[in-house]
Amino acid sequence: MVFAVEEINRSKTLLPGVKLGYHIRDSCALPPWAIQAALSLVGGDSISCDAAALPSNIEEHFEKRGAGHQSVPLIIGGSSSKNAQILSRILAPLSVPLMSYTASCPCLSDRLQFPNFFRTMASDIYQARAIAQLAIRFKWTWIGAVIANNDYGYMAVKVFQEEIQGAEVCLAFVATLERENIGRNARRAALAIQASTARVILVFSWYTDVRELFLQLDKLNVTDRLFLASEAWSTSGNLLQNPVSRKVAGGVLGVAIRSAPVPGFEHFLRSLNPSHRPHDEFLHEFWEKEFGCSPSINASSNEFPANSSPEKTSLPPCSGTESLEEVQNLFTDTSQLRVTYNVYLAVYAAAHALHSLLSCSNGESSSGQNISACYSPKHIKPRKLMEHLNRVNFTTPQGEVFYFQGADVPAKYDLVNWQKTADGKLKMVLIGRVDGFDLHLNESAIQWNTGSNQVPVSVCSESCPPGTRKANRKGEPICCFDCIPCADGEISNTTGSLHCERCPPEFWSNAERTTCIPRQLDFLSFEETLGITLTALAVSGVTVTTAVFMVFIHFRQTPMVRANNSELSFLLLVSLKLCFLCSLMFIGRPSVWSCRFQQAAFGISFVLCVSCLQVKTIVVLAAFRSARPGAEALMKWFGPSQQRGSVCFFSCIQIIICIIWLSLSPPVPQPDLDIPGLKVTLKCNMSSVVGFSLVLGYIGLLGCISLLLAFLARKLPDNFNEAKLITFSMLIFCAVWVAFVPAYISSPGKYAVAVEIFAILASSYGLLLCIFAPKCFIILLRPEKNTKKHLMAR
Template sequence: MSWFLWLGSAPSLLLVGLVGRELGLGVGSQVVQAVTCSRWETFGVAGLFQDGDVVIGGLFSLFYKPPAMDHDFTQLPPYKPCTRLQGLPLQYIYAMVFALEEINESGTLLPGVKLGYHIHDSCGLSFWALQAALSLLGGKGSSCSLSAAMANYSAAYGEESGERTGDQSVPLIIGGDSPNTAQILSRLLRPLSVPLISYTASCPCLSDRSQFPNFFRTMPSDIYQVRAIAQLAIRLNWTWIGAVVAKNSYGLISIKIFQEETRGAGVCLAFVETLRRENIVSDATRAALAIQASTAKVILIFTWYTDVRELFEQLDARNVTDRHFLASEAWSTSGDLLQNPSSSKVASSVLGVAIRSSVIPGFEKYLRNLSPSHRPKDRFLREFWENVFLCHLGDTAPANKLLQKDPLPPCSGTESLQTVQNLLTDTSQVRVTYNVYLAVYAVAHALHRLLLCPDIKSLPRNSSSTCSIPKHIKPMEVLQHLMKVNFTTPQGEMFYFDGADVPAKYDLVNWQKTLGGKLKLVLIGRVDGYDLQMNESAIQWSTGSNQVPVSVCSESCRPGTRVATRKGEPLCCFDCLPCTEGEISNITGSPNCEPCPPEFWSNSDRTACVPRQLDFLSFNETLGITLTTVAVFGVTVTTTVFVVFLYYRQTPMVRANNSELSFLLLLSLKLCFLCSLVFIGRPSVWSCRFQQAAFGISFVLCISCLQVKTMVVLAAFRSARPGAEALMKWFGPGQQRGSVCFFTSIQVLICVIWLSLSPPVPQPDLDVPGLKVTLQCAMASVVGFSLVLGYIGLLACTSLLLAFLARKLPDNFNEAKLITFSMLIFCAVWAAFVPAYVSSPGKYAVAVEIFAIIASSYGLLFCIFAPKCFIILLRPEKNTKKFLMAREQKD
């Protein structure tokens, strides 16, 4: 056995090796066991003992500093006792003693039965707890080997003898404070059906009845407290959290559950550091460095309070004082930590889950009346007494002689706990202590059911019933009745076991600084099962503000932006990218930007979709005013030219250039200028129809006049040749007017058909991005519009070709040259119009079309009529028949 005890850091190996060796009953191991157990008897078996009809075993981690062990495997390790007595576990021990004495004095619960106790210290180490459990199984003073313990246990509960023999053994043990220890003890006690009731082991794994059928606990499963802590993190919007956990099932399973509960809520762990009690100084140093280097402002800690104390001291040494802590029940209410100077510096902002605080009537009075004079065999009380009053009891050597350097003065005998304030006497918030108290009462109620004899008269005939006798109680019977326990606690709450578990009830606590700078616990909420209720306004943060501290890897993306994860980093670390135009995000931390409906557009902040503003080319804006001015000026110039031609209509210059077609051409040009004004202003159903019809017909009329004029020039030139006199008969005034009407009627017919079947309608151009959307005349039929433009282009090209052929006619017919040049400008303008119109956005496309109308109209006006007006007005001497005939003869 000693070889496995030597490997104290591997309790699971200890159990396997121990059981294997003991069941094998190796002869060589018995010598080692004798040596080991003799040392155990010397240092480890000391405890509290009280015999009774039924004896209940107790295991508590009273001393927290384990002995230094040599692992060089060259000799048997010296098994020295643990040191540094803890006040709070001592309170647990006296809670068990108090409950047993209370039950013994009760007249209703277990009347006539006296309960005893055998209590040992387990030093917080699994192999020490195992040794103590073996001693309890074998009876007081027995060998600590498993084979001897089982032999003594069989003898004590032998079915053949029918009576108890030897030293008293326990049918039940209250203990197993850590999950590892509870698992080892439960597996050890399972073959013997000895129940184990833990008051602090909260690992969810212990709820598995197939593995631990003999395990019970008065402490809720960690699933509930971890879910409560996860709810706290989510509710307070803490998404970037560091974690420090015990490297055992308590810490590792808890952090796993925490990750599962926060998955999908955007909570990430910045780091996870583990602590082992065997290497607590180096592990705490490593964890403190990780906390210091991390950007996480909230640290989740799942470990025992003694480990937390070392961690806080390491943080204090590095002046890390700006962190906030989420505490598990294992340390959230630790009075030792609250009184530690390092805690007040680095942990003034702790939010934690705690075991539900309760009241044990009469318990404080019981504690304050404790005295070594009344309990002379109580070694634990003696050492506590000497530590508190710094004296030694004169009748014996100091209980702490292994640590004492200077001799203490003898105690005067007047010392009393009535005015002492420490962890033992503080019953203001009884938590784990109440779990121990409940465990004792659960055992008592199970024994009461077991020992209760039914009324013989009330039994049916031929029925047999036997009453259990305290001396004959078997662990299996206690186990069966524990499963059926159901009673009301002094606080009026129902207590029962659901498998191994009890209903989950927690307090939410906050560490707050008093005016004196010390820390105190403040209740801020409660947890019942999965239901969490918290008063956030009651929380005191170390920042001094009521504002909840922020702990995020990346600040939440404000509305108007979206989350963009960083490659290779946790989901909590991200960038915020602004939404593009036309998309919005109206919630914080939006993963995507949502596009606005076609009729809406995003506002400047990209947080809401607002109705698009209708935009069109109006008379009030600069561009509209400019185009209107240019168009009106064109109408004015055209009218002026018309008046000049009308006034000089009898002159040779006017008459020689077909005055009737010239007047009609001027009229059509005026219409062209005027039709451009129809494109300005808010489009309507009728304006959309009229503007296209006016544009198409006006330009066809204008070009028809030019084409007929060119044809007349060519006909006149050809008729001057011999034998062609009859050609001019086909180009008389009537034929000219008819030709113009014919060419124009074709365009009129196209427009009528187009506007009747599929006319353009006013419609916003929603395909163009932007808050302002252009209200334009949408072409419902591109074919109709193409035919209108195509027909204009066909006439223009024909006129250009005819004018080009007539460009070298005599000077008196030089109008062909002017028509050629004007048609070149006209075709160039409209050739450039097509790509410019297609590429122009919104109302600027309308402006391009207006510009093309005005530019081509000006081109025709100036190229054809400017030279003539120059001669008519400024060179009247050339406006004579003689001059024109002279030029003809010269040519």
């Protein structure tokens, strides 16, 4: 501050002809002392052991009230947010501006509560948001927090949580540090860090608290955590030089107050000497600690420095050759001017506001006339200075544009990284900056605590890989979850997916559930085992039917063949052969024409077969009825022509049903997309269930009638009653088709087709064997029974 005041006083453009003065008080960071110092400055009481006398080269200054001079119109101070709040409220009624260089509480931005407050330090909102952006950028979703047990810490956690909301970043724990019980609190926080799975720890506290925390972590041998530092300790030389920090806190990422060079400041510091500033108590104390001697007695006045006496000083007198030119310590190091630069800006802001106030400016009176207003340095009102502070806008000697936004300045921070040097020590390296809410980071310049280029991982649960989805654990934060594999037919092709997406109907998920692939068409083919088996059964049925047909042709003149209506028997064998052959049409890739013909062939073949059996049964019943007295004419109605006509009539009804069905809504080949799985069955889709039901229903109706008629004729007197054989065959036929309906409905895909083929073959074999096997047995193996005498015998 002294350097800035003297630099301004030497300026020919800023406040020309006016010299600034100052008083310095030490509040020792205690609110009562801060209040006492502020009221002393405002009230003009200069009697204080902490007061520094005015420099001898000041020509004009703001003189103290009570001695005929004006009181100080502006105070630069309130270094802590707590002190700043107290001072601002006390000074507000007096309209005395208060400008802080380190108070960072967001609450101080409230112009209603603190109308006289200004600061050159950014609000903590910006650094908390910057740290949250770092966590989001590096995908640290599980973070521990250690904070000071005050507004500084709680505000930081609140802003951090607001910023990470929706980004799936969670706080694993929040531990507090209270300065009054720092030992116990630091131990408790260290145990929380040790127990947590979080590998990244956010610390918002004062550097002395952090030092104790690192000490406790070292005792617990916790050395694998990455710390995110607030500006309160990220640039602490004390921590950087501490051997414990090298073990515990390598790779720290932190937010720091923006550093800027101040030309000439290092020369100013190194040229300081108590002999040139005999009333500077701070310099006197520093000289004693640095050189171990007491500064020389003022030769001209023969007086000791202020507040010092020969009795108080036990150190030997200095030789006068002591100099700061070769001294290397934190005081003389001007490579990182952070808080220092904030103080420098505060002095310049006050000077420019004062310059604007003292310059003649055009104003407007209440009557609307332009007037010229000029203020004298001896008649400055603090309220006027505060008004000009609100409008201040200037460029610093470093070329930086400075202005206030209410109480605040535009937020500017540095991003720093603690890196180990070749000799094992820690150094602070600039890796980026923060401008407002914008983060500019050079990731390649970061040295991680792991010693590798890989960004440390800090998560509660590993990200769910593609093919899985997140499932939150009950009662735990959203960052803790399980990875559930996607169901069949669903995929997730991104890491950390919340949901699995359903594949389109024509697609299915691959084995990894990461992509949808086209579904493979499947059908009952001639190459697979089931298709080969059914084909063999069908061909065997055709062969057996043909063999029976040949036997009946060869023995067509025998009583056995002639007695059982040979014409209908031959027609029945032909229809059975068609039944066996039509089953082959269901095997193979379905096409438009195969879908139409297979159902028509099936329906017509079975109607023809059942019609023959029905007519045969009617003929048997008619024959025995005609044997009764007075019923001789009954057989005239069931002669050969009537039998053929009946078969044709019954068959034509089925043909008409099939023609109407296939004309209006025929079956079409269509993949069965409703069945889950990679393979989708290509089958003949029944566009009209009514048509298919009529075909089956008509066959069932004829079958039931035939069964009823055969049942009525089963006990007719005859040595070889064919009605018995028809009864058994129709029982099998009806049983097969009754069982077919539920089996067909419940069978998936191509197995439904196999069920229908099996029903056709089973019913065909039942008819063939039940009706023709006994006859062939007698014809071929018992020829002695194949006589008219044997057949006519009772």
